Amino acid sequence: MKSHVWRPLFVAIGLVLLIIVVRSFLVPDDFGVWERGYMYGLHRKGNEAEWKKVTVKYRTKAYCKECHAEKVESIDRSPHGIIPCENCHGPAMNHPEDPPTLTIDHSRELCIRCHAKLFTPSSGRSKIRGIDPVTHNPGAECSLCHDPHHPNLEALKRHE
Structure with a gap:
């Protein structure tokens, strides 16, 4: 194959690897890990204490x-x-x-x-x-x- 095909492929692979590396530093280890296994969501067991300190602005x-x-x-x-x-x-x-x-x-x-x-x-x-x-x-x-x-x-x- 010509180099004009390989260069964009290497760039794309490099971007994917860069995203994976950056994600490993930015996303907490307990993100998405619940009692039932791995799940997506905004809840993290590690920040429950932080959320308990938040003052409720709106009531029902x-x-x-x-x-x-x-x-x-x-x-x-x-x-x-x-x-x-x-x-x-x-x-x-x-x-x-x-x-x-x-x-x-x-x-x-x-x-x-x-x-x-x-x-x-x-x-x-x-x-x-x-x-x-x-x-x-x-x-x-x-x-x-x-x-x-x-x-x-x-x-x-x-x-x-």
Whole structure:
């Protein structure tokens, strides 16, 4: 064979060997090794102690329900019941020890993520009532007119 065929082959083999050598230095020995044998994944037995030191930033709706049961049950009966509390109220990392850290996102952009009208509906997202953000009260926060904890009540009031 001519050298123009061998040179790229040697380069490719060299790159593969370089990757194997670099990987042996960068990837920990216990990566992917579990009780059941070798498995791919992000879990390593060697760093469990590190992960135990990490402070949990987000909690679950069950955590919120411990103190705010009636609010959580109320919103669970609405279309917004599928949305985690922290999507609007921010991470509950230090709540209730430091309540002021729990901020509520009143921004219009938060609501528009789901409630912007889709002009070419192609998914389940198209079943959500949408508005044209350019013409529907531009610049105003949605919560000035709409209660996100009781979105069905707003619809009933408009149709009375």
